[in-house]
Amino acid sequence: MTCTGVYWVGPVYDMGGYGNVSRNYLRALEAADIPVYIAPSMATRHNTEIGEETVNWLERLSTGNIGDRPVCVQHGVPAHFHMHRPSVRVTGTIGVTLFETDRVPVDWPRLCNQLDEVWVPSKFNYDTFSRSGVDASKLRVVPYPIDVTRFYPGRPYNRVVFSPPLRNFSFLYVFGFDFRKGVDLLIYSFCREFERTEDVSLVLKVYVHSGYKPEDVMAVIRTYVPADRLFSQIFVIVEPFGEQELIDLYLSCDAYVSVDRAGWGMPAMEMMALGKPAIGLNWGGYTEFMNEDNSVLIEPEKELVPVDAKLQSERPEYYYSHMWADIRPDRVGGAMRELYEDRAKREKISRKAAFDVHFEYSPSVVGSRIKQLLGMR
Incomplete structure (x- = not known):
């Protein structure tokens, strides 16, 4: 052509x-x-x-x-x-x-x-x-x-202030509100892995699509989060953020984690470009830019499983009879635990991640x- x-x-x-x-x-x-x-x-x-x-x-x-x-x-x-x-x-x-x-x-x-x-x-x-x-x-x-003039290690930012403050180490997940994004699985995996007394937070930044109201989205997510952890260890943001505010949020957190069976996974890529460690699934679009040298990969089960029945029934034109990766909560929690405890690994994969994204994408x-x-x- x-x-x-x-x-x-x-x-x-x-x-x-x-x-x-x-x-x-x-x-x-x-x-x-x-x-x-x-x-x-x-x-x-x-x-x-x-x-x-x-x-x-x-x-x-x-x-x-x-x-x-x-x-x-x-x-x-x-x-x-x-x-x-x-x-x-x-x-x-x-x-x-x-x-x-x-x-x-x-x-x-x-x-x-x-x-x-x-x-x-x-x-x-x-x-x-x-x-x-x-x-x-x-x-x-x-x-x-990815716009590497905006996403690069060491760029200045304004720290996002939480009340109460985030704990000493914080994971971030950025996603559009949709059942297929697996936020319920991530919350369950986090709570299963970390005690509420541990010095670690989970931040969920939700993009609320048209057709939804922020208060309705918040009501759904509340059903996934234990009451004693909501806004003490697990923080949820449903307010709109501009591009610079989102970068500030990325840089205010220590690591990125996703359980999305992503077609690509742009937020993970953006965090990597900023020099932050990221966790993604060793399946789907993530495998194009994430590997064991520049990230922590969640290994799915060997056999695929049917896409959730709720998605198949609500959107049959997209998901009927489809299959995707089977993700075990203990492997999600194990990946988060590994990053939380292994500072040397965080630093190593962060450097490689930023290099790979800037020179290849x-x-x-x-x-x-x-x-x-x-x-x-």
Whole structure:
């Protein structure tokens, strides 16, 4: 595919994971000097959480001068790829997407095969998409970039103040409110591993999607947390945070932990780029950028298990008959215990994590990969 620019369709103003990824891909296009016209997804609006500086950058970056052979890139879920028709003639259409189970939703192969290419962030998704029926000749692995000018070790920050204060060591989990994110498993694993008298905290930063109310989200999470630990050892944040506030939170905590069967795992990657130790699952998208040298991996059971029945019943179009990794609470707790007690290991993997992320996933590195795929010099 040879093109002169990119017509980008994506949720660029959203504070959630898809919006973050869209903006990071745009930074990669900028780093590679690829002209781009930005067409926000139909469902998105300007979101003040991303900050005025970021909004202004997006507006400066977008240009109508994308040449006579632009390619359209649709970022999101395949069901939405047909919802926005480019206002200019394009030479081809690329879909950018991912999924977190052992296969993709039943209609995705048909939708993906209608495109010229499909970009997925990991070898894991290359395998799951191709096994599900997506034409392997259309698949390209294009990892998610990260803005290393904002996420780097030693950067200044304002410590987030908790009342009562966090204990001497704190774990952080950042996630969008959704049953599939496994926050109930993480809370159970933490409480099983650590006594309430131990000098360790767990911080949960919840992104509350539209359609939910913060008080309702808080009510659900309260059912998972023992009353004597809530806001004494386990802290929950449901208030909106801007980008800088989120970085301040990352740097105010000592380590990251996730039990998400992630399609990628951007918060873990961001913590690693900041020089913080991270725990993730040795399955799914995490395996693209996490390994035993730069992180602590939770080893899942050898056999996959059906996706939770609640997800299958509530979202059958996405999860019916799907499988994913089986995670034992003792292994989650063991990984947290290892980081909590082994300072030397924390320091070692943190240094390697920051090095790996900065040198393999910067906008310039990923931008070069994109420029090559687009046939641009």
